[in-house]
Amino acid sequence: MIEGLLHDQAGLLNFVIFFVLGAVLLLVILGFVTYAILAERKVMGFMQMRYGPNQVGGPWGLLQTVADVLKLLLKEDTIPKLADKPLFILAPVIAFAPSFMVIATIPFTDKLQFADIGVGLLYYIAVSGLTTIGVVMAGWSSNNKFALLGGMRAAAQMISYEIPLVMSVLGVVLLTGSLNLNEIVSAQENVWYILLQPIGFIVFFIASVAELNRIPFDLPEAENELIAGYFVEYSGFRWAFFMLSEYVYMFAMASLTTVLFLGGWLPLFSFLDFIPGAVWFALKFSLVIFILLWFRSTFPRIKADQLMEFGWKVLLPVALANIFLTAIIKSLF
């Protein structure tokens, strides 16, 4: 449908259709982010033997995040006097836009996908790299040493962990023979890639946690060394944009993990295929999200030098060995 629209006459109707589609997706994502934050606080509360939010919106605190977001939107928007004003304003936009763009290519079911791009996997990795520019811009334009340190760390970390991330998915690409996410899912009809590519999956998962800047790899925003890292000078809705892009990336990365290694919308056993694909996708997706939250409440933060050494001296060689192994196995069988 989208393909047809693209070659159509440019008119107001087409514009409205595209606009509404995008707006609906944005609302879905915002709904997810609202409840992902609540889930994160609830799960962490459960793991640390406390209640978590339980006042606003009933005993489960269902409206807690809504109230928090309202507070953020009403907050005074401060821009430091010595900040680089245009870049300071542009940085949250550049950090957020790619996080929303990558979701377009993810196939949620065999029908529900916004853009079926031939090089979907590479597109995801390439576009998500653009966020680093926003982060470095925010760090530099704040004119604050902690912000700059956070931005520098973010750049170093995201670039060094992007390489193991790409290398670990190459095994999947080799086995499928395509970069298209739809074809990757349909190649997992019989057996999921988590079983064929266990090493690749572990490397991918560690590198994805690092790309998401979550504990144990949240050095760019380490609050006890850098106060808050690159967004220390931000407040109100600009700060909310950075937070939003972080959680949208969580959504996107969990979806990508599901698609690449857990078989996307395919059922666990073939006799269970009366359950719709969207439900399967949601179940697997929630499992990945839960593991990410679990990581956050159980691991301590690692040091900056350990982070770099781990990325270059452990993950990268392991990922390269995995490619080698996969290539040998593929040519043998």
Add this chain to the structure above:
Amino acid sequence: MTFSGELLAFLCLALVAVIGGVLLLNLTKVVHMVVALVFTFISLAGIYVLLSAEFVAVVQVLIYSGAITIIMLFGIMLTRHNDTSEPKGGTLKKIFLFLGVLGFGVAVYIGIYNLDFNPQATTLHENNTEQIGMALYSKYIIPFELTSVLLLVALIGAIILAKNDNKKEADKE
């Protein structure tokens, strides 16, 4: 010529690319210049997408967005914090520059206007990632391998240079 979405997209992308290039030359702070460059590169990637060269477009974003962050970091680290570049040159120089730009523009316009491509293959966009892979690993395998060896040599050279520096500093201390 119909006014399709493709034309509209091309106009927007081309405009952003040109504006980014002009801003790159006219801005004074190094980080601002790099941001202008980012906009130019990304709109070029968009133009590749319009030409159905998805793989090239994605690689453009992947390589240049990564490299741009590094350029930005070097720009921050190697220049003074408030350093700005000052515009130089007198009026005469500016007039000559303008004439040169005008001449170049006219030459390119005439060149493009009279250019006549032979009929191109119309199937280039089908499976182009696969086709690039096939061509690289069969017809162009030797240049491809030579390039990778060259890159490897550059990598090892960089490591050796960095190591030597460390050793000298350690000896001094």
